[in-house]
Amino acid sequence: MQALWRFIASVFKWGWRILNFIRNAVLNFAFILFLLIGLGIYAQFQQSTIRPDTGALLVNLSGTIVDTPSSDSKLRQLGQELIGGNKDVQENSLFEIVKQIRYAKDDPQIKGIVLSLNNFLGADQPSLRYIGKALKEFRDAGKPIYAIGDSYTQSQYFLASFANKIYLSPQGSVTLQGIATNNLYYKSLLEKLKVTTNIFRVGTYKSAVEPMIRDDMSPEARKADSRWLNTLWSNYLTDVAANRNISTAELYPDMDQLLKQLKANDGDTASLALKNKLVDQLASRPSVEKQMTEFFGWDEKNKNFNLTSIYNYPVPEPExxxxxxxxxxxxxxxxxxxxxxxxxxxxxxxxxxxxxxxxxxxxxxxxxxxxxxxxxxxxxxxxxxxxxxxxxxxxxxxxxxxxxxxxxxxxxxxxxxxxxxxxxxxxxxxxxxxxxxxxxxxxxxxxxxxxxxxxxxxxxxxxxxxxxxxxxxxxxxxxxxxxxxxxxxxxxxxxxxxxxxxxxxxxxxxxxxxxxxxxxxxxxxxxxxxxxxxxxxxxxxxxxxxxxxxxxxxxxxxxxxxxxxxxxxxxxxxxxxxxxxxxxxxxxxxxxxxxxxxxxxxxxxxxxxxxxxxx
The missing domain is CATH 3.90.226.10 (2-enoyl-CoA Hydratase; Chain A, domain 1)
Structure with a gap:
């Protein structure tokens, strides 16, 4: 009996030691993590206060733009970096960006804006329009906007169209492909899995349940979606064409015409974009850097033209x-x-x-x-x-x-x-x-x-x-x-x-x-x-x-x-x-x-x- 109790006591003893070890390991890990976060925040804020006397506001957006990001503070961004998150999925606050651009308009240290959008993934059209409105206010205040890019996606080009001058790499392109809806339909999958889907609905056009009861889009949903989709695309073309002072037909020819133009241009998408007035100059990165330096000056310490990234441009709160x-x-x-x-x-x-x-x-x-x-x-x-x-x-x-x-x-x-x-x-x-x-x-x-x-x-x-x-x-x-x-x-x-x-x-x-x-x-x-x-x-x-x-x-x-x-x-x-x-x-x-x-x-x-x- 004593041997049994000694065995039970030994099990509890070692179990307790293991629990203590795990508890201490977790606490130590948490302490180190918070220490790293604290040091990172301090470094971020220290960095954010250092910028040249005059220069460009570099709008180097990365990821997407949303109304309320789930990672909108330096702490959350740092937490994302600590766990190895991809910066391409970073969320940026629409209203913070607009506030920064509007503040820069009256900031004597900011001589202009440089839009560098290679890592920008996009936003909904009303958000792009709202940022575009702030960019236009900045430009109308007499400060220039330059857009630089190796290539431009549709969302990137919408913002770039507000610039006084758009640069494009000689090997780049402006990709305007239009807008599409693509939903997955899995009626057949559910049938193969023998899942019974019970649907209760009202509304001829209520297509939210269609993926579960169809393998394709219903005619009613296709008709309704086509109307708003075409209007959305028309709004895009109208806004961008007005910014570039060209017609919508020049901005986006029909596919036959576009293929004909591209063939006549020997497949050179960059020179075609220049010829169609979508961009203002074809230039390599060194060439663009030289032109930006001529306007904004050279930062010897950072080996770049004078700039402040929008991510390091705090807008002070009113007293x-x-x-x-x-x-x-x-x-x-x-x-x-x-x-x-x-x-x-x-x-x-x-x-x-x-x-x-x-x-x-x-x-x-x-x-x-x-x-x-x-x-x-x-x-x-x-x-x-x-x-x-x-x-x-x-x-x-x-x-x-x-x-x-x-x-x-x-x-x-x-x-x-x-x-x-x-x-x-x-x-x-x-x-x-x-x-x-x-x-x-x-x-x-x-x-x-x-x-x-x-x-x-x-x-x-x-x-x-x-x-x-x-x-x-x-x-x-x-x-x-x-x-x-x-x-x-x-x-x-x-x-x-x-x-x-x-x-x-x-x-x-x-x-x-x-x-x-x-x-x-x-x-x-x-x-x-x-x-x-x-x-x-x-x-x-x-x-x-x-x-x-x-x-x-x-x-x-x-x-x-x-x-x-x-x-x-x-x-x-x-x-x-x-x-x-x-x-x-x-x-x-x-x-x-x-x-x-x-x-x-x-x-x-x-x-x-x-x-x-x-x-």
């Missing part, structure tokens, strides 16, 4: 004595709308509702701008946010919605109580429809010899993913979906001063581009974020005010590891080996199921626009 007590709060609803707290890249119904409530209870907040850039999501989460917007309106605080690139389905649902809606001509909105999805796996399980059986007190208790849905349950779900659609229609009708019949005629899940949405009475004005803020101040009768940016604070784990999941499904090394078309397919495979992985509406009801993405 407290200059702050106005009246505030216009800006609340963001960016990403798919899900129930619960905010998650990276998604709108948490609880989080956003709380932010709106805090703004309502803050006596200094006189008006609210709700920035919506969302394809929608959960009905219950969207309704939670909508009721807080309504409460603000009932409280007498004006609410103005500023729509970004996308404010559809649930994004429009939460916008309905607003006093005023401002959308870009290129915003995708509408998609007024609703659907429910429940997948059951009784056939999949049966194929491998697994079956479900039991007893229940009612057919509703039989509703489980391991059995076929009871007919009564399916009927109840469809009735609930139809009720949800009527609610959506009535909300829109009340807010837009229309009859339910009038709304239904432009609803049915159909997506509208901003200009069409304005003509159909779904939005009040075509404009940008500045116009929304101006309208909020007008409605609140404010001559002076300050902006109170309300953003969620990420957790430490999100800061350090929030970017990892972007790369986890397909490593960069593998992705880089794929041809460009296959890389796009791989990207689609990664991002399309994202919403379905987070479908957590308690009633299985969704107001979501899956077909609103484009590239």
């Amino acid at each position: 407290n004595k200059d702050l106005e007590p009246s505030e216009i709060a800006v609340v963001f609803a960016v990403g798919a709308i899900v129930d619960g707290p905010e998650m990276p890249g998604m709108v948490g119904g609880d989080t956003t509702a709380k932010q709106l409530r805090d703004a309502r209870l803050n006596k200094n907040v006189k008006a609210i701008v709700l920035r919506v850039n969302s394809p929608g999501g959960s009905v219950s989460a969207s309704e939670l946010i909508r009721t807080e917007v309504q409460a603000l309106k009932d409280e007498g605080k004006p609410v103005v919605v500023s729509m970004g690139g996308l404010a559809a389905s649930g994004g429009y649902w939460i916008s309905t109580p607003a006093d005023y809606i401002v959308a870009s001509p290129s915003t995708l909105t509408g998609s007024i429809g609703i659907f429910g999805v429940i997948n059951t796996f009784e056939n999949s399980l049966g194929a491998i010899g697994v079956h479900t059986d039991g007893v229940s007190t009612s057919p509703l208790a039989e509703a489980t993913i391991t059995k076929a849905l009871p007919e009564q349950f399916s009927q109840m779900m469809q009735l609930t979906i139809e009720r949800g659609y009527k609610t959506f229609i009535n909300l829109v009708a009340k807010s837009r001063n229309k009859t339910p019949e009038q709304v239904d005629s432009i609803a049915q899940g159909r997506v509208w581009i901003g200009s069409d949405a304005k003509n159909n009475g779904l939005v009040d004005e075509l404009g940008d974020f500045d116009d929304a803020v101006k309208k909020a101040a007008e409605l609140a009768k404010l001559d002076k005010y300050q902006i109170n940016w309300i953003r969620g604070e990420p957790t430490l784990s999100e800061i350090l590891f929030g970017q990892v999941s972007v790369q986890s499904m397909l490593p960069d090394a593998v992705s880089a080996l794929l041809p460009a078309p296959l890389r796009q397919v791989a990207s689609d495979i990664q991002k399309q199921p994202g919403f379905f992985n987070n479908m957590n509406d308690p009633g299985h009801r969704y107001i979501y626009c899956l077909s609103c993405s484009y590239n």
Whole structure:
């Protein structure tokens, strides 16, 4: 017996030592990690204060531009670097970039802007337009803008078109390929897996569920998408052609004409871009550096022309004595709308509702701008946010919605109580429809010899993913979906001063581009974020005010590891080996199921626009 107790004591003793070792190792690792982060932040801030007396603001954007990045601070960027994240997936704040450009306009140390966009991956069209507006203000102030690039993608060239002079490498090109939607359809896959997909929906054009019930796009969805897609592309061509003082036909000839021109030019894409006035000069990197040095001067220490990277260009906050007590709060609803707290890249119904409530209870907040850039999501989460917007309106605080690139389905649902809606001509909105999805796996399980059986007190208790849905349950779900659609229609009708019949005629899940949405009475004005803020101040009768940016604070784990999941499904090394078309397919495979992985509406009801993405 004593030997047994000695053995048990020995096991506990060594187990305790192992636990202590693990605990100490974890604590030491955490200490070293925080030490590295602290040193990195100090080095970053030290570096950010060192810049030449005069020179260029180098807008060397890397990654994408979004309304609210999940890694917008130096700490998060450093955390991304520490874990080996790819800088190409870096997210940049739209509003921070615009603020920096506008501050540089009046900064005597900044003599001009150099756009270096080789690592810029893109943004939605309204975001590009908003940055372009700031660049035009900078240029109109008498300061030049130069765009330098080895080649230009479509998004890169949109920003470059605002430059006084565009340089292109002699071996480069300007790639304008147009815009396309590419959704994956997996009806056949689900059938092969013997998955039963139960769909409940209202709306002729509600194509969010089509990937699960079709292997191709429906004629109705094709017709609707073609309209907004062609208008979006027309807006792009019109803006860029105006910037370059050429016609849209010169900017983008039809394919036969383009092939003819390229053949006559012996396949030289760079000289063709110069001949068609898309760029101003073909020049190698050393040649461009020499010309930039002539204008901005030479930095002997850094062996480059005098410049300050936009990533090291802090805009000072106004002193407290200059702050106005009246505030216009800006609340963001960016990403798919899900129930619960905010998650990276998604709108948490609880989080956003709380932010709106805090703004309502803050006596200094006189008006609210709700920035919506969302394809929608959960009905219950969207309704939670909508009721807080309504409460603000009932409280007498004006609410103005500023729509970004996308404010559809649930994004429009939460916008309905607003006093005023401002959308870009290129915003995708509408998609007024609703659907429910429940997948059951009784056939999949049966194929491998697994079956479900039991007893229940009612057919509703039989509703489980391991059995076929009871007919009564399916009927109840469809009735609930139809009720949800009527609610959506009535909300829109009340807010837009229309009859339910009038709304239904432009609803049915159909997506509208901003200009069409304005003509159909779904939005009040075509404009940008500045116009929304101006309208909020007008409605609140404010001559002076300050902006109170309300953003969620990420957790430490999100800061350090929030970017990892972007790369986890397909490593960069593998992705880089794929041809460009296959890389796009791989990207689609990664991002399309994202919403379905987070479908957590308690009633299985969704107001979501899956077909609103484009590239």
